[in-house]
Amino acid sequence: MARPQSAPDPSRRSAQSRTAILTAALELVADVGFGKLTIEKIAARAGVGKQTIYRWWPSKGAVVFDAFLAANENATGSLALPDTGDLGEDLRTLLRATALELADPAFNRTGRALAAEVLTDPELLREYRERLLDPLLEVTRDRLRAAREAGQLRADADLDLAVELLYGPLYYRWLHGLGPLDDRYADQVTQACLRALGSTGG
Amino acid sequence: MARPQSAPDPSRRSAQSRTAILTAALELVADVGFGKLTIEKIAARAGVGKQTIYRWWPSKGAVVFDAFLAANENATGSLALPDTGDLGEDLRTLLRATALELADPAFNRTGRALAAEVLTDPELLREYRERLLDPLLEVTRDRLRAAREAGQLRADADLDLAVELLYGPLYYRWLHGLGPLDDRYADQVTQACLRALGSTGG
Amino acid sequence: MARPQSAPDPSRRSAQSRTAILTAALELVADVGFGKLTIEKIAARAGVGKQTIYRWWPSKGAVVFDAFLAANENATGSLALPDTGDLGEDLRTLLRATALELADPAFNRTGRALAAEVLTDPELLREYRERLLDPLLEVTRDRLRAAREAGQLRADADLDLAVELLYGPLYYRWLHGLGPLDDRYADQVTQACLRALGSTGG
Amino acid sequence: MARPQSAPDPSRRSAQSRTAILTAALELVADVGFGKLTIEKIAARAGVGKQTIYRWWPSKGAVVFDAFLAANENATGSLALPDTGDLGEDLRTLLRATALELADPAFNRTGRALAAEVLTDPELLREYRERLLDPLLEVTRDRLRAAREAGQLRADADLDLAVELLYGPLYYRWLHGLGPLDDRYADQVTQACLRALGSTGG
DNA sequence: CGATAAGCGAGACGGTACGTCAAGTCTTGTA
DNA sequence: TACAAGACTTGACGTACCGTCTCGCTTATCG
Numbered sequence: 001m002a003r004p005q006s007a008p009d010p011s012r013r014s015a016q017s018r019t020a021i022l023t024a025a026l027e028l029v030a031d032v033g034f035g036k037l038t039i040e041k042i043a044a045r046a047g048v049g050k051q052t053i054y055r056w057w058p059s060k061g062a063v064v065f066d067a068f069l070a071a072n073e074n075a076t077g078s079l080a081l082p083d084t085g086d087l088g089e090d091l092r093t094l095l096r097a098t099a100l101e102l103a104d105p106a107f108n109r110t111g112r113a114l115a116a117e118v119l120t121d122p123e124l125l126r127e128y129r130e131r132l133l134d135p136l137l138e139v140t141r142d143r144l145r146a147a148r149e150a151g152q153l154r155a156d157a158d159l160d161l162a163v164e165l166l167y168g169p170l171y172y173r174w175l176h177g178l179g180p181l182d183d184r185y186a187d188q189v190t191q192a193c194l195r196a197l198g199s200t201g202g
Numbered sequence: 203m204a205r206p207q208s209a210p211d212p213s214r215r216s217a218q219s220r221t222a223i224l225t226a227a228l229e230l231v232a233d234v235g236f237g238k239l240t241i242e243k244i245a246a247r248a249g250v251g252k253q254t255i256y257r258w259w260p261s262k263g264a265v266v267f268d269a270f271l272a273a274n275e276n277a278t279g280s281l282a283l284p285d286t287g288d289l290g291e292d293l294r295t296l297l298r299a300t301a302l303e304l305a306d307p308a309f310n311r312t313g314r315a316l317a318a319e320v321l322t323d324p325e326l327l328r329e330y331r332e333r334l335l336d337p338l339l340e341v342t343r344d345r346l347r348a349a350r351e352a353g354q355l356r357a358d359a360d361l362d363l364a365v366e367l368l369y370g371p372l373y374y375r376w377l378h379g380l381g382p383l384d385d386r387y388a389d390q391v392t393q394a395c396l397r398a399l400g401s402t403g404g
Numbered sequence: 405m406a407r408p409q410s411a412p413d414p415s416r417r418s419a420q421s422r423t424a425i426l427t428a429a430l431e432l433v434a435d436v437g438f439g440k441l442t443i444e445k446i447a448a449r450a451g452v453g454k455q456t457i458y459r460w461w462p463s464k465g466a467v468v469f470d471a472f473l474a475a476n477e478n479a480t481g482s483l484a485l486p487d488t489g490d491l492g493e494d495l496r497t498l499l500r501a502t503a504l505e506l507a508d509p510a511f512n513r514t515g516r517a518l519a520a521e522v523l524t525d526p527e528l529l530r531e532y533r534e535r536l537l538d539p540l541l542e543v544t545r546d547r548l549r550a551a552r553e554a555g556q557l558r559a560d561a562d563l564d565l566a567v568e569l570l571y572g573p574l575y576y577r578w579l580h581g582l583g584p585l586d587d588r589y590a591d592q593v594t595q596a597c598l599r600a601l602g603s604t605g606g
Numbered sequence: 607m608a609r610p611q612s613a614p615d616p617s618r619r620s621a622q623s624r625t626a627i628l629t630a631a632l633e634l635v636a637d638v639g640f641g642k643l644t645i646e647k648i649a650a651r652a653g654v655g656k657q658t659i660y661r662w663w664p665s666k667g668a669v670v671f672d673a674f675l676a677a678n679e680n681a682t683g684s685l686a687l688p689d690t691g692d693l694g695e696d697l698r699t700l701l702r703a704t705a706l707e708l709a710d711p712a713f714n715r716t717g718r719a720l721a722a723e724v725l726t727d728p729e730l731l732r733e734y735r736e737r738l739l740d741p742l743l744e745v746t747r748d749r750l751r752a753a754r755e756a757g758q759l760r761a762d763a764d765l766d767l768a769v770e771l772l773y774g775p776l777y778y779r780w781l782h783g784l785g786p787l788d789d790r791y792a793d794q795v796t797q798a799c800l801r802a803l804g805s806t807g808g
Numbered sequence: 809c810g811a812t813a814a815g816c817g818a819g820a821c822g823g824t825a826c827g828t829c830a831a832g833t834c835t836t837g838t839a
Numbered sequence: 840t841a842c843a844a845g846a847c848t849t850g851a852c853g854t855a856c857c858g859t860c861t862c863g864c865t866t867a868t869c870g
Contacts, residue, residue, distance in 0.1 A: 034322070049820095049822040049824095050823090050854095051821080054854085055820075112321050112322055115377075116319075116322045160381060164371040165367070165394055168374035172366050173370070175321055176331065177331075189367075196395065219842075253833085253834090254842060257841085412846075415836095416847095421846090443826075520725050523725075524722045565795070568778050580735065592767050618868095645856075646857085655818055657816080657859085661815080
């Protein structure tokens with residue numbers, strides 16, 4: 001799976017260089033955008049030889065992606081959805097938070113760049129799903145499953161469909177710039193999903 | 203906005219060169235992918251000087267995008283949704299067709315490349331919306347509006363939300379590779395939307 | 405002989421760039437020496453893209469060599485040996501001039517660098533011989549031939565040997581730093597050659 | 607002159623590593639030539655850490671040069687010119703042997719590479735003269751001196767000039783590839799030198 | 809006789825230059 | 840004046856080595 005020939009020895013890896021590279025990558029993505037980002041600039045800003053980047057990452061996208069993950073992973077370590085017992089309220093909270101993040105202009109540039117990369121590179125997509133998306137969807141499904149077992153959702157509700165119904169519209173609106181991503185919109189989507197999935201029609 | 207000096211005269215534009223360029227661009231995107239596509243390769247394959255490309259398009263993305271649109275526009279010229287009177291059946295037809303297109307492997311590479319470009323370049327996004335997305339959403343809203351007026355949807359149904367509820371999940375699943383895009387899935391989404399929007403709960 | 409594929413068109417070559425490159429190369433050889441000379445530095449000093457160098461020269465050595473030749477060729481265009489009728493005096497003049505040049509410290513660094521390149525690269529050696537050395541040896545042989553016909557040299561004197569006998573010792577002493585290259589030494593070599601080749605023993 | 611801090615202790619030096627390095631260096635010079643030779647390749651082929659090379663030699667040239675000397679020194683330990691009493695015959699023997707070595711194709715690449723290095727690096731030139739050239743010239747002068755004292759050479763013959771007269775032409779012809787280096791040529795040079803230096807004109 | 813310090817193999821590191829590719833601009837000659 | 844052709848400057852690419860710097864691991868004195 002990994003290329004067998006002359007793989008570098010991770011135990012000798014310089015933690016300092018790694019951190020400097022990831023930091024520089026994040027800063028530069030914010031500064032100049034992903035498209036105008038270059039490995040040379042990352043190396044220069046990190047005070048690092050280019051080879052040190054090429055030794056540990058296969059592509060520019062992988063570096064930025066890793067930087068993004070490293071910055072977000074601990075935060076999402078505490079990835080846990082609220083469970084107040086009131087499904088409607090919990091979903092509203094979740095979608096409001098999601099909308100808020102997508103609406104953040106600071107997130108916009110980096111997020112879009114990342115999305116574009118992930119879309120295009122199957123390998124990055126795999127890693128993105130493993131490390132970020134799948135866990136998120138899983139906890140979401142967990143919350144819905146609990147609701148289903150509590151009779152708050154139809155017994156036959158398909159949870160895979162459900163999470164796409166929740167996140168898909170927000171994502172669609174965000175990517176295409178179709179309208180505001182505010183609390184009102186989050187609430188609308190929440191309500192629509194509850195109607196679609198709810199046992200009594202929400 | 204456009205540089206005033208020495209704008210080229212469109213009336214003198216060589217239709218033959220334009221066609222050759224767009225054709226070459228499409229072929230190359232399919233061959234080598236968008237990332238490895240270069241203006242020089244397009245010019246070479248089209249048998250055209252580089253300057254002829256730079257004269258008429260601002261960027262690689264614009265050329266490919268234009269090629270894509272030129273190839274799809276006549277097809278979507280007949281962009282019209284069926285109206286059998288049965289909203290459920292009509293939406294099912296629409297989403298099945300959409301899912302089918304997204305699932306087509308031939309569409310995958312080009313589509314993802316285009317999506318990545320459009321996501322990332324605001325100018326391209328604007329053009330994409332004007333020429334493809336907005337018209338599509340508009341005819342979709344038209345059909346839904348008719349249904350609402352026929353009392354098949356809630357009187358307060360928000361049509362902007364509605365189209366995102368329809369297309370968002372498919373798009374989300376497609377981009378992230380979350381599962382099959384088949385008729386069954388299209389039908390599930392259709393049903394969920396009808397429940398969410400329908401006057402009687404679909 | 406030359407690679408057939410996509411050779412650049414010499415008629416489009418920029419004379420200005422060529423001159424700037426050759427000048428920069430000469431200056432840099434004098435500044436930093438041949439070993440520490442780089443194509444990038446030449447390009448930078450000449451205000452020229454690297455590709456323009458790679459387009460027209462195959463190697464660093466070829467550039468410097470060309471620069472050296474371009475600087476020396478017109479000078480040696482008037483390459484003509486004196487013929488006063490007195491062979492001894494003429495050879496003395498020739499060898500004194502040769503010794504003087506070799507002894508010049510300014511010539512030392514460039515000359516040695518060039519010699520090292522020429523020694524090592526058969527292609528450069530060929531060009532060096534064609535453009536500089538062979539013409540020099542030829543005019544020298546011409547002068548000796550005239551002397552031989554005038555009965556000042558043995559009838560069976562081998563002119564190829566003769567020129568090596570003249571120039572070889574100076575070159576040997578110069579390369580190895582064996583002693584001063586002054587008029588006295590030039591005269592000694594001259595006298596020795598006359599004894600070796602002269603009809604009456606000089 | 608040498609940095610005082612932490613000079614390596616020669617008594618602890620690994621003879622095995624030294625040998626492996628010198629052997630690898632010689633092989634690689636023959637394989638790829640001096641120009642394409644690198645310290646890393648030497649280290650790799652010798653199965654040695656780079657530092658072990660840097661610890662004991664200041665430069666690539668020094669390693670190769672040392673390898674060359676180590677290979678040739680014992681051979682030339684028995685550096686002694688024949689003295690049969692017949693100067694002509696002895697010189698003929700000497701120059702024939704010299705020409706033979708220069709003409710050896712195996713010697714050509716290494717010899718030229720070494721010459722180029724020695725020419726260019728004053729430090730290497732110094733060492734080359736001390737360890738190889740000067741001893742050779744000295745024994746040559748010794749033989750000539752004996753001849754001079756035996757009245758076979760002019761009483762005022764300059765021995766420094768004499769050795770350059772002997773070796774210079776061969777070297778000149780070799781470096782510039784001016785003609786064959788065979789017995790006939792060696793004999794011609796010998797005869798010319800005897801005429802130039804001999805008491806009676808040889 | 810066991811610690812301790814040196815040479816050693818390995819190889820990661822910050823750098824420099826390589827030779828290539830493509831970007832976007834400019835020039836030349838053709839239709 | 841649009842065009843094909845392609846040379847030009849610029850700048851990034853990914854690679855090869857440079858010379859320095861740890862790492863553990865022998866190995867060979869010295870306390």
